[in-house]
Amino acid sequence: MGESDSSQPRPTALIVDDEKEVADAYALRLRGLCEIETVYSGRAALETIDDEETDVVLLDRHMPSMSGDDVLAALADREYYGRVVMVTAIDPGFDVLDMPFDDYLCKPLDREDLRAAVRQQTVILGYETLGEYFSVESKRRVIAAEVPADERDQHAAGKQFAELPDGSRDRSGGCRSWGQPP
């Protein structure tokens, strides 16, 4: 497993499963692919996502107190930027039609399937972020080129575009590394 260049930020995956053994086994399977966090409850998952940059969430559905479905709904409310993969022992029914996840994996899994799913989501997220970056970048350029500097500084949004948000720059850097196989 070739470690990618450590100077590049690696994507972060959050594994959410109320069974510690399961969460830890998944962490083991993802070793070397990305930064891994494990939490054992839905509430802890939301706390982690609020506090830390989390790119991909691997979410168990059946958990006490706050189920995976609840976490998913809470993430949708927050307009969470990352990707959510349901990993569950529950065979999906029609209820999944309305659920805002990005992929659905049924246990038990093979290591390859899990890694492929996470890799795929990070690539998609990379392109999404890259798209966002280009959209912002093109606006910045057009403002820089067409709007005189003094007018630009008086306009809050214009100024904001001129100083491209750091997060966008960081993540666009990240997305290049995510596209590579680990």
Added chain:
Amino acid sequence: MTGETTDAQSVRIDQYPDPACSYVIDDVPTVTGVNDAFATQLGTGVEGEPVARAFESLGLCVRGAGPPFAACLEHGDTFRVRRSPGESAYVVQTVAPEDGTTGFLFFTATEDEQSGAGRPDTLGIDHVASVVSHDLRNPLDVAKARLRAGRELGEEEHFEHVARAHERMERIIQDVLTLARGEEVIEPDEVVDLAAVATAAWETVETNGAALTTEGDLPTATADPGRVSRLFENLFRNAVEHGAPDGDHRTVTVTIGTLASEADGFYVADDGPGIAPPDRPRVFEPGYSSEDHGTGLGLAIVEQIADLHGWSIAATGSAEGGARFEITGVESP
């Protein structure tokens, strides 16, 4: 029920084909009469007895909680009884007395018992399928991941996890068999020190820092030590999981002890949020679980194990407001 202005006294219980009895509430609910079906199927000589004592002398156990039973008789409700172990079970419809009139209990044998095909809680194929598919998948997944890691990395620790996952799968299989086959897999023929079994069982449960305290001496009993250990494990797991809901980092204290009443037995209690009285009779139903990540069979198994030993179990409340399970009818050898 009797919405019309029918005089309750005129209701003739002997016209009811299944067991039925009448009662009045005179301080306590007291049996005033039984019909023929009651006499042949359940027994005689209970007229004039308080309903609770009559049930006891006839070997009828109310399934689930104690308090709701009394409430049923006063307010009219449906509850379930069983002649344990493994005999007939009935759904009982109560017509509560109004203003000092007569009340009635109508028994209906549950289908499974009538056909003798099995116990009322015998698992349906649906439930077996969901247990097997859901619950075996997690340990299977863990075993797969750890086996591979162990092989590739040559680290011993992974095999420990494989072994634990296998133990868990074995337990699940045993649980399903206990529920489905009952008598065939249980052998209550050893003298068992319940305190020792409980302490050993505590060690095997992931207790999240919870504490176990013992009050008084637990009795010894003639029992199947493996199954009794399972009974404790499931009660402990239930206490630990429901005693401190997610996000609540308090430490649960689980207490086991001997029942103070004359009924021989013991209890397992916790200081968590407890079980709401209306839910108490239902917690033993297979698949009843609002949240545990297990099979939803934990307490159904506990009840089954108690039943197969000839014990009764009821869910009540602990002094601290938590859940308390009382196991009665435990005879010392």
